[in-house]
Amino acid sequence: MSLSSTRRAVGAALAALALTATASVTATAADAPDPSGDRTAGLREVMFVGNNWDGTADVIEARGDFAKIGRINVIPDKDERLKEIYLNPLKLAFFLGIRQGPGEGHDQFVDDMYSTPDGSAMVVSRPSFADVVSIDLATGRMNWRFPVSGFRSDHMAVSPDGTRVAVSASTSNTVHVLDIGTGVRTGSFKTGDKPHENVFTDGGRYVWNMSIGEVNTALDAPWLDWTKGDRRITVVDTQSFEQVKVIDMRERLDAFGRKDLSDSIRPVAFTPDESTLYFQVSFFNGFLEYDVATDTITRSKTLPKNPATSEDRTSWVNDSRHHGMSMSPRGDKLCIAGTMDDYATVVDRATLEESPLVPASKPYWATVSGDGRSCVISESGADAVTAIDFATGKKVATVAVGDHPQRVRLAHVPAGWAGPTGD
DSSP, X not given: OOSOHHHHHHHHHHHHHHHHHOOOOOTTGGGXXXXXXXXXXXXXXXXXXXXXXXXXXXEEESSTTOOEEEEEESOTTHHHHHHHHHTOHHHHHHHHHHHHTTTTTSOOOOOEXXXXXTSSEEEEEEGGGTEEEEEETTTOOEEEEEEOSSSOEEEEEXXXXXXXXXXXXXXXXXXXXXXXXXXXXXXXXXXXXXXXXXXXXXXXXXXXXXXXXXXXXXXOSGGGGGGGOOOOEEEEETTTXXXXXXXXXXXXXXXXXXXXXXXXXXXXXXXXXXXXXEEEETXXXXXXXXXXXXXXEEEEEEOXXXXXXXXXXXXXXXXXXXXXXXXXXXXXXXXXXXXXGTEEEEEETTTOOBOXXXXXXXXXXXXXXXXXXXXXXXXXXXXXEXXXXXXXXXXXXEEEOSSSEEEEEEEEEETTOOSOOOO
């Protein structure tokens, strides 16, 4: 490197101070309405729903009745990709492994999705094809394709200005950051084992990656936790892609008195000022609260168990008991997807008291509606999305979508858009 070690050390120290002292866009706030009228002029706010096993994405209203608007095929190149995979024994081995492991016997064709700032395209990560592609919303054709390192792509995050997208390459322990318009890689960084969720913070200055470790084995007994690999939060400067901070939650959990909990961090939600992080961990029906400035876990919340849920941890999908959380724009309520317990609930952030449980079939994600009034969950077991009112904790709408919906994201499409018109 051209920088001296002294300048590098000073820079890292200053970045770490800035990281703990200030905050900006949260995981859920990144999904919240853009206050800039210029950026969304002439566009329609919608929600993208990724139907993982279908290889499609439904586009629904972002508020109100959440009615379906259109559908996008995110695997228009399926035949070409399959031919490429079946001619490569190593790629085929991983393709079939994904089907039998995280895919629960199905191919994983869509994980995460965002729209470009001008609303002209959808950018999608496709785990089974180990890539990220841009789909033209007018024609349904591909604009570009970026193969990730390794053999599987996973969660993504879009920068606050909408120009960059970070994608986890889960088998190579790498996160790539791409130009959302061109698919050109602007940087990459290494993570812990099996990078999962990504979150841009401080106006896009940093990106946080949560690595979940090995979740596809049957070695799920608590005493075998050591087999799950290197699980940590990696915080990186998005200009230099140098590591700013590593957070090992094992140490923080032990200090908090929860040596019984896994340190595999699943979905997260920051407060609007990013001073506090809420996170779920493998095998736990609940979540924890982490103070960024003091670098300590401050509270935990255990949520009800469903008596009908098997206590056989090997039967829980990818080590998840609960998977999905979002925060209301005001920062006063959390929405939790109780995946294996078949419910969702709204939790008061001050008291950590939950509202009455809303029955849901294997809810897999939670986000925020366009008007900020509702939490929107994907019901992967019912092929539907459901909206729950943050104020009352009650269900307000359910809409049928495609096969096995997972990620749900706020997005924009051109005004009057009703689906691709091309072949």
